[in-house]
Each structure stands twice: as C-alpha cells, then as structure tokens.
Amino acid sequence: MKVIDIRKDGQSEIRRHEGEEILVKGCLGERYIGEGLKSGRMHIEGTPGNALASYLDGGEIYVDGNVQDAVADTMNAGLLAVKGSAGDALCYGMRGGKVYILGNAGYRAGVHMKAYEEKKGILVIGGKTGSFLGEYLAGGMIIVLGLGYEGERITGYFCGNGMYSGTIYLRSGEMPPNLSEKLKSRYVGDMEKEEVISPVVTDFAHRFGLSPKRCLEGTFIAIEPDESKTNSQLYVAV
Amino acid sequence: MKRYRIRRYEGCISCMKCASECSFGAITTNGKRELVFHHERCTDCQRCVSFCPSGVLYITEDENRYKGNRVFTEDVINEINIQAETGSALLSSMGASGDDIPIYFDKMLLNASQVTNPSIDPLREPMETFTYIGKRPEKIERNGEGEIVDNLPPHLELETPIMFSAMSYGAISLNVQKALADASEKLGTYWNTGEGGLHESLYKYSANTIVQVASGRFGVHERYLNAGSAIEIKIGQGAKPGIGGHLTGKKIVGDVSKTRMVPEGLDAISPAPHHDIYSIEDLAELVMSIKEVTGYKKPVMVKVAAVHNIAPIASGIARSGADVIVIDGYRGGTGAAPKRIRDNVGIPIEVALAVVDQRLREEEIRDRVGVIASGGIRNSSDVVKAIALGADAVSIGTAALTALGCHLCASCHTGRCAWGLATQDEELSRRLDPEKGAERLFNLVSAWTREIKEFMGGMGINSIEALRGNRMALKGTGLNEKELEILGIGYIGE
Structure with missing residues (x-):
C-alpha cells in the first residue's frame, strides 16, 4: 500500500494514486483531502481538515481520528467511514453514497441531503448530533444511533426543520425538542426496522467492528415531512 | 396585476389562430367556431396580437377601474383583495417595478472628445472590446x-x-x-x-x-x-x-x-x-x-x-x-x-x-x-x-x-x-x-x-x-x- 505523507507529498500525490489503495498519514488540518475522487481506497491517519471528501464520486475513505467541518459536502457516491467525531455542516447537499461517523456530529449535519434515481444519500451517526440535524432534507436517510447515550437526548433543536422528503431515524424513545409542526414523527415498527434500518446499520457496525445487534436494540423514531402541510399555499400569483 | 380587455376591429376572418396561440386560456373557441374572450385571464403578452393574420386584434387596459386615490391605487386595492381572499404572499416575476426608484443610467451623460483630444473612427481604426x-x-x-x-x-x-x-x-x-x-x-x-x-x-x-x-x-x-x-x-x-x-x-x-x-x-x-x-x-x-x-x-x-x-x-x-x-x-x-x-x-x-x-x-x-x-x-x-x-x-x-x-x-x-x-x-x-x-x-x-x-x-x-x-x-x-x-x-x- 502506497504511503503518502500529506505534509511532504501534498494533495497532488493523492490524486496521482487515485484508484489505488493508499495510506495518507500525518494529517493536521489539511483541507480538501479526497475531493471529487472517483475510485480507490484511502486510509487517513491524523485529523484531516475541512471539506474532506467533498464532491466524492466513488471509492472509499477511512479516517482513524476525528474530522472537521463541511465534510462530504455535495458528495455524490462512495463511502466515508470515520472512527472519531465530525464537526459542523456534515454532508451538506449530499446526493449519494454513505457516510458513517462512529462518534458524534456537530451542528447542521445532513442539511439538504437528497436522493435521485439509484442515488440516495445515507448518513449514520453512532453517537449524537447538535441542532439543525437534517434541515431541508430533500431525500435520503439519516440515522442517529446514540450509542453510549441511552436515555439521553441525542439530537439538538430544530431537527428536520423545513424537510420535504427523506427520513430521519433516531434510536431513541424520546422525540426531539421543538419538532416543527410540519413534520410527522412515529415509532418504527419491527418490519420497517428489519427491512430499512437493519441493512444500513449492520453495514455500519461491520465497518467499525461493532455488534449489529447492539446498534439495533431498542426503539427507533422516524421523522418525516407531513405531506398534508406543503408549501404550496404560501404564494398566490399576481 | 392590471386587468386587460381583448378587443377586435371588424374584419376578423375567424381563423381561430389567436385561440390556438393563447396559452393562458384567455381566448378560446366554442363549438360554433366563434371566439370566446376570457378577459380576466389575459396577461397582455401580445402573442395573439402578433399572430392575428388580419391585424384586427388588440389588447387594452380595462376601462372599469377602481376609483382609488394616489395612495390606494388600483393595484394596491387589487392586491389587498387577493391577499384577503387567499392569505398568501404575492408572487410575481421579471424585474422590480418600483416606479419611483430612479434609473440612474438615465440621469448620467457620457463624454466625447472635441478638438484637443481627437475622437477615433471605429470604421477605420481597430477598437478593442476584448x-x-x-x-x-x-x-x-x-x-x-x-x-x-x-x-x-x-x-x-x-x-x-x-x-x-x-x-x-x-x-x-x-x-x-x-x-x-x-x-x-x-x-x-x-x-x-x-x-x-x-x-x-x-x-x-x-x-x-x-x-x-x-x-x-x-x-x-x-x-x-x-x-x-x-x-x-x-x-x-x-x-x-x-x-x-x-x-x-x-x-x-x-x-x-x-x-x-x-x-x-x-x-x-x-x-x-x-x-x-x-x-x-x-x-x-x-x-x-x-x-x-x-x-x-x-x-x-x-x-x-x-x-x-x-x-x-x-x-x-x-x-x-x-x-x-x-x-x-x-x-x-x-x-x-x-x-x-x-x-x-x-x-x-x-x-x-x-x-x-x-x-x-x-x-x-x-x-x-x-x-x-x-x-x-x-x-x-x-x-x-x-x-x-x-x-x-x-x-x-x-x-x-x-x-x-x-x-x-x-x-x-x-x-x-x-x-x-x-x-x-x-x-x-x-x-x-x-x-x-x-x-x-x-x-x-x-x-x-x-x-x-x-x-x-x-x-x-x-x-x-x-x-x-x-x-x-x-x-x-x-x-x-x-x-x-x-x-x-x-x-x-x-
């Protein structure tokens, strides 16, 4: 496996080895790593900087430590798995691929994620998230597992505000605070848990060597837009 | 949101072209090949007028106006009525129509050369617009x-x-x-x-x-x-x-x-x-x-x-x-x-x-x-x-x-x-x-x-x-x- 010292070799070396399996080490806040990559497998040691994996278009990126802000911005395909936590504005406008964060995520995670044809953005957060999770969600799926935070609140305020498609699943028995009246929330039934949540969470658990059973135990809540309360009555033409 | 009236002079040949061109449903035909005007749907887009082969069609503003005054103009009254009916925000398109906001381009004049610094004739000398x-x-x-x-x-x-x-x-x-x-x-x-x-x-x-x-x-x-x-x-x-x-x-x-x-x-x-x-x-x-x-x-x-x-x-x-x-x-x-x-x-x-x-x-x-x-x-x-x-x-x-x-x-x-x-x-x-x-x-x-x-x-x-x-x-x-x-x-x- 090719080893790249990010501080000596820089980004261009990563691009030169696109499609291969590489190890990028010594990261200390270097921005834009893995931007727009289409293939290959990258392991990252240290803490990569903002905008990691933005426009990612395929391949796999594994990060040993934490990641910072604006990670997986406008991501289109591929996989990003992070063993630590993520900063703010994670997965903004993401259209496809999977992002797995073992730890926590900051504010504004999953804002305006979408889905289109075979593409469907999937974000799984092992820990908990800050406020504004999944605002303007336009498609795709966000799952927050709250591992280690059982019995606690695992999202902040304004969860799912303005969302108009897609689903947010929370492994929690407690509804998020100040949920918008334009949203519907419900407890997830066994069948949906088995068919929709389980395959994604099982894959998540395997990537981090966790027990899928442990990640799936307990109650899940689903949050979705209330289709009877659309925005279509907002305006009248003159 | 002006209201218009669709009118025609004599000489219409009933070709129905206007009805087929109107996309707002303001001009339709009845079963007897006669035109029906739905004035309230007209947007004054002038499509029908442009395509009328005999040139007899024209659009005017509706003469039936609210009296209004300088403050509460007809548009103001209309908009209040629409919002009172629907409870919705008004939606429109194209650019701003704030009538009293100056167009500064029209209040500025350009200079030209006379005598001391000669002007250049673009017909005979190269002019760089690159x-x-x-x-x-x-x-x-x-x-x-x-x-x-x-x-x-x-x-x-x-x-x-x-x-x-x-x-x-x-x-x-x-x-x-x-x-x-x-x-x-x-x-x-x-x-x-x-x-x-x-x-x-x-x-x-x-x-x-x-x-x-x-x-x-x-x-x-x-x-x-x-x-x-x-x-x-x-x-x-x-x-x-x-x-x-x-x-x-x-x-x-x-x-x-x-x-x-x-x-x-x-x-x-x-x-x-x-x-x-x-x-x-x-x-x-x-x-x-x-x-x-x-x-x-x-x-x-x-x-x-x-x-x-x-x-x-x-x-x-x-x-x-x-x-x-x-x-x-x-x-x-x-x-x-x-x-x-x-x-x-x-x-x-x-x-x-x-x-x-x-x-x-x-x-x-x-x-x-x-x-x-x-x-x-x-x-x-x-x-x-x-x-x-x-x-x-x-x-x-x-x-x-x-x-x-x-x-x-x-x-x-x-x-x-x-x-x-x-x-x-x-x-x-x-x-x-x-x-x-x-x-x-x-x-x-x-x-x-x-x-x-x-x-x-x-x-x-x-x-x-x-x-x-x-x-x-x-x-x-x-x-x-x-x-x-x-x-x-x-x-x-x-």
Missing part, C-alpha cells in the same frame, strides 16, 4: 533568462464585455438555453446555467458555459463543475435578495428532473442561505474547495445581490480568493419572486457598482477581482455607463429574453409563457426555434458591441479597458449632491 475577467497578476515575473513568466491566474476571455445572466433550465426552456449557448459560442462570450444543472446536450458548449453552484446544490457534481469555463457560487440575486428559490414539483418533469437530479414531481427548494457559509472564511473555504476539485484551472465567481452594505461585502469576497464578483442590482429579473421583496429590497446596480469599485480601489484590491454587473442593463449605453462606473463586463437576462420574444408580461411564474421561453410545456417551448433565437441574440450583442465602439471612439478611447472605472467620462443630471458623491461623478457642466 475583455479579460479575473484576478490580475500582482507583479511581472521573469525567469533566469529574463523572459516574462506567464503568471496570469485563470480568467475568462470575452470578445465583448457582455455575457448572458444565469437562468436555469426549469426557469427557462431547454430551447432558450440552447439559443444562449449557441449565441455565446458565436459571440465569444458566456452563458450561465443558473442553479438547474447542465443538460447533457449542452456539455459541448462548455468553453462558453459558466456553471452555477447555489444553496440547493442541484445538479452539482464533479463532472458538472469541470464542464464549466468558470464556476459561479450564487449567494443572492437582485430580484430577491436574501430569499431562496422554490421550483415547484409541477415544473420538475422529464429532463428538468434529470438535469437537476431531483425526482419528478418533488419540489426543488434552494434554502435562503448556504448552510455551510456563515462567514467570509466559510465562503473562502467553498471557493477553494471548488478550485481544488477543478485543479485551479478555472476562475471562481461569487454572485451577490446589490444590498445596502454591498461595498464591505464585495471587499470580503475579494479577499475570499474568488476571482470574480457578480453584482446583481435591484432591477434584476427572475422567473418567480415574492412581489414585495422584488419591489422593495436591494439597491440599483449603478450605485452598487460605484461604491464597490470605490471601496476596492481604496483598499488596493480592485485588481484581485473582476466585477460583473447585472440587473436592468437595457442597451449599449447602459453597458458603457456600467463600465465607466467600474464594471469589467455586464450580463443581460431580461434583454436577452426580450430578443427571443419576451414581451415582459411578467407571467413567468405561471409556467405558461406563450412565447415558449419560461415554460417546460413541450408544445409551448417548441415555439422558440433555438437556431433563430441564437441568431437574434448574436445580432443584438453584435449591434451593442458596434455601438460601444462608437461611444469609445467618440471618447478617444480605443480599448474598453481604458474605460473601466473612468468616472470622468460621466456627468450627472437631476441628481442631488449626495447621489453625485456616491456615484463619484460631477454634475453636467462641472
């Missing part, structure tokens, strides 16, 4: 042999300082975009995708295409970013500063859905802000992120609406690493905007340009960015005046649509454009022949370019660059001292 837009190198670099090193940052090259404004596929039809792209190629200028992605059939125009990234990120992916000659980050637009976009699910059909990468029938909502940009530092991060993914080969533009504190905003953008600032003024058009916002928010482009150019010069960062002005540019004299106020180039939207047949009926938001421009209806959009359209756009911009050269020649200038920010070329009339001070120009005769 425009580079982007950062300028800070210093000349030479290599060991003393040769000049090409250190020019990525830039756009325009044969004439006129480009086409961002209008998305979805807001306008594919045929309109084809006409814009084709005309841009022939003119050596650029058109802009708006936030609607780039249709597969238009990738071949990539050398003349600017691709837009807005808050919804619709249709944005690596290939799209690299297909553009430049990438524009849209923060705001003049018609609706501070407001996001909302393309209703009804318009997300077929190729529009495919190009935006939004499922058919689902609304496409562009949030008001970019939720990953809360500061100039965040903007800088997105600018650099786009540069990174496009290999630092393409200029990155940032488009903002002209608002009260536009000068410090522009200064921030210039420091963010962006190559070009696009400023869209109060009168900028749109396919749909809340009417109150359209008519009451933002400032005219003339003022915004003057204060931005002044601020960037004072801070000695004017050369770090190109400045493009838009929002109500109607003719070549507006272009010349905008450049004299500090723009590198302008872009035109409404003027381009007008060249393609738009009659400013401001019904774009209905999606029923009778001229086949602001519609996704297949039958309606066939009304525009993209080749013929491209030819008309080519003619328009060529004619303006010719006129710009005449202005330049008259002023004794043979390169458009020498006009940029040359406020000595402008004098104001009918303006107060404060306005003159802000525009940075003298009064006529001064």
Whole structure:
C-alpha cells in the first residue's frame, strides 16, 4: 500500500494514486483531502481538515481520528467511514453514497441531503448530533444511533426543520425538542426496522467492528415531512 | 396585476389562430367556431396580437377601474383583495417595478472628445472590446533568462464585455438555453446555467458555459463543475435578495428532473442561505474547495445581490480568493419572486457598482477581482455607463429574453409563457426555434458591441479597458449632491 505523507507529498500525490489503495498519514488540518475522487481506497491517519471528501464520486475513505467541518459536502457516491467525531455542516447537499461517523456530529449535519434515481444519500451517526440535524432534507436517510447515550437526548433543536422528503431515524424513545409542526414523527415498527434500518446499520457496525445487534436494540423514531402541510399555499400569483 | 380587455376591429376572418396561440386560456373557441374572450385571464403578452393574420386584434387596459386615490391605487386595492381572499404572499416575476426608484443610467451623460483630444473612427481604426475577467497578476515575473513568466491566474476571455445572466433550465426552456449557448459560442462570450444543472446536450458548449453552484446544490457534481469555463457560487440575486428559490414539483418533469437530479414531481427548494457559509472564511473555504476539485484551472465567481452594505461585502469576497464578483442590482429579473421583496429590497446596480469599485480601489484590491454587473442593463449605453462606473463586463437576462420574444408580461411564474421561453410545456417551448433565437441574440450583442465602439471612439478611447472605472467620462443630471458623491461623478457642466 502506497504511503503518502500529506505534509511532504501534498494533495497532488493523492490524486496521482487515485484508484489505488493508499495510506495518507500525518494529517493536521489539511483541507480538501479526497475531493471529487472517483475510485480507490484511502486510509487517513491524523485529523484531516475541512471539506474532506467533498464532491466524492466513488471509492472509499477511512479516517482513524476525528474530522472537521463541511465534510462530504455535495458528495455524490462512495463511502466515508470515520472512527472519531465530525464537526459542523456534515454532508451538506449530499446526493449519494454513505457516510458513517462512529462518534458524534456537530451542528447542521445532513442539511439538504437528497436522493435521485439509484442515488440516495445515507448518513449514520453512532453517537449524537447538535441542532439543525437534517434541515431541508430533500431525500435520503439519516440515522442517529446514540450509542453510549441511552436515555439521553441525542439530537439538538430544530431537527428536520423545513424537510420535504427523506427520513430521519433516531434510536431513541424520546422525540426531539421543538419538532416543527410540519413534520410527522412515529415509532418504527419491527418490519420497517428489519427491512430499512437493519441493512444500513449492520453495514455500519461491520465497518467499525461493532455488534449489529447492539446498534439495533431498542426503539427507533422516524421523522418525516407531513405531506398534508406543503408549501404550496404560501404564494398566490399576481 | 392590471386587468386587460381583448378587443377586435371588424374584419376578423375567424381563423381561430389567436385561440390556438393563447396559452393562458384567455381566448378560446366554442363549438360554433366563434371566439370566446376570457378577459380576466389575459396577461397582455401580445402573442395573439402578433399572430392575428388580419391585424384586427388588440389588447387594452380595462376601462372599469377602481376609483382609488394616489395612495390606494388600483393595484394596491387589487392586491389587498387577493391577499384577503387567499392569505398568501404575492408572487410575481421579471424585474422590480418600483416606479419611483430612479434609473440612474438615465440621469448620467457620457463624454466625447472635441478638438484637443481627437475622437477615433471605429470604421477605420481597430477598437478593442476584448475583455479579460479575473484576478490580475500582482507583479511581472521573469525567469533566469529574463523572459516574462506567464503568471496570469485563470480568467475568462470575452470578445465583448457582455455575457448572458444565469437562468436555469426549469426557469427557462431547454430551447432558450440552447439559443444562449449557441449565441455565446458565436459571440465569444458566456452563458450561465443558473442553479438547474447542465443538460447533457449542452456539455459541448462548455468553453462558453459558466456553471452555477447555489444553496440547493442541484445538479452539482464533479463532472458538472469541470464542464464549466468558470464556476459561479450564487449567494443572492437582485430580484430577491436574501430569499431562496422554490421550483415547484409541477415544473420538475422529464429532463428538468434529470438535469437537476431531483425526482419528478418533488419540489426543488434552494434554502435562503448556504448552510455551510456563515462567514467570509466559510465562503473562502467553498471557493477553494471548488478550485481544488477543478485543479485551479478555472476562475471562481461569487454572485451577490446589490444590498445596502454591498461595498464591505464585495471587499470580503475579494479577499475570499474568488476571482470574480457578480453584482446583481435591484432591477434584476427572475422567473418567480415574492412581489414585495422584488419591489422593495436591494439597491440599483449603478450605485452598487460605484461604491464597490470605490471601496476596492481604496483598499488596493480592485485588481484581485473582476466585477460583473447585472440587473436592468437595457442597451449599449447602459453597458458603457456600467463600465465607466467600474464594471469589467455586464450580463443581460431580461434583454436577452426580450430578443427571443419576451414581451415582459411578467407571467413567468405561471409556467405558461406563450412565447415558449419560461415554460417546460413541450408544445409551448417548441415555439422558440433555438437556431433563430441564437441568431437574434448574436445580432443584438453584435449591434451593442458596434455601438460601444462608437461611444469609445467618440471618447478617444480605443480599448474598453481604458474605460473601466473612468468616472470622468460621466456627468450627472437631476441628481442631488449626495447621489453625485456616491456615484463619484460631477454634475453636467462641472
């Protein structure tokens, strides 16, 4: 496996080895790593900087430590798995691929994620998230597992505000605070848990060597837009 | 929201052409081949009038008016009634109609040379309208042999300082975009995708295409970013500063859905802000992120609406690493905007340009960015005046649509454009022949370019660059001292 010292070799070396399996080490806040990559497998040691994996278009990126802000911005395909936590504005406008964060995520995670044809953005957060999770969600799926935070609140305020498609699943028995009246929330039934949540969470658990059973135990809540309360009555033409 | 009446003189041959052309259902036929007029649906788009073979059809404003007064005019009364009925915000399209907001272009006069500095005849001497837009190198670099090193940052090259404004596929039809792209190629200028992605059939125009990234990120992916000659980050637009976009699910059909990468029938909502940009530092991060993914080969533009504190905003953008600032003024058009916002928010482009150019010069960062002005540019004299106020180039939207047949009926938001421009209806959009359209756009911009050269020649200038920010070329009339001070120009005769 090719080893790249990010501080000596820089980004261009990563691009030169696109499609291969590489190890990028010594990261200390270097921005834009893995931007727009289409293939290959990258392991990252240290803490990569903002905008990691933005426009990612395929391949796999594994990060040993934490990641910072604006990670997986406008991501289109591929996989990003992070063993630590993520900063703010994670997965903004993401259209496809999977992002797995073992730890926590900051504010504004999953804002305006979408889905289109075979593409469907999937974000799984092992820990908990800050406020504004999944605002303007336009498609795709966000799952927050709250591992280690059982019995606690695992999202902040304004969860799912303005969302108009897609689903947010929370492994929690407690509804998020100040949920918008334009949203519907419900407890997830066994069948949906088995068919929709389980395959994604099982894959998540395997990537981090966790027990899928442990990640799936307990109650899940689903949050979705209330289709009877659309925005279509907002305006009248003159 | 004026009400109209459809009328005809004698001589109608009952060909029913008007009924088949009317897309708003204002003229229909009954079973007996007679025309039925539904005056309340008429938008005064003039399609029927243009196509009446006997020339007997005409549209007038309805004589039945509310009495009203100077304060509560007929429009005010009508709007109150509509809102009382529906409880909804008013939605309209095209540019602002604030009647009492000055059009400063019309209050400025240009200079010309007499005797002491001779004018130049553009018919016999070369006139340079070629425009580079982007950062300028800070210093000349030479290599060991003393040769000049090409250190020019990525830039756009325009044969004439006129480009086409961002209008998305979805807001306008594919045929309109084809006409814009084709005309841009022939003119050596650029058109802009708006936030609607780039249709597969238009990738071949990539050398003349600017691709837009807005808050919804619709249709944005690596290939799209690299297909553009430049990438524009849209923060705001003049018609609706501070407001996001909302393309209703009804318009997300077929190729529009495919190009935006939004499922058919689902609304496409562009949030008001970019939720990953809360500061100039965040903007800088997105600018650099786009540069990174496009290999630092393409200029990155940032488009903002002209608002009260536009000068410090522009200064921030210039420091963010962006190559070009696009400023869209109060009168900028749109396919749909809340009417109150359209008519009451933002400032005219003339003022915004003057204060931005002044601020960037004072801070000695004017050369770090190109400045493009838009929002109500109607003719070549507006272009010349905008450049004299500090723009590198302008872009035109409404003027381009007008060249393609738009009659400013401001019904774009209905999606029923009778001229086949602001519609996704297949039958309606066939009304525009993209080749013929491209030819008309080519003619328009060529004619303006010719006129710009005449202005330049008259002023004794043979390169458009020498006009940029040359406020000595402008004098104001009918303006107060404060306005003159802000525009940075003298009064006529001064």
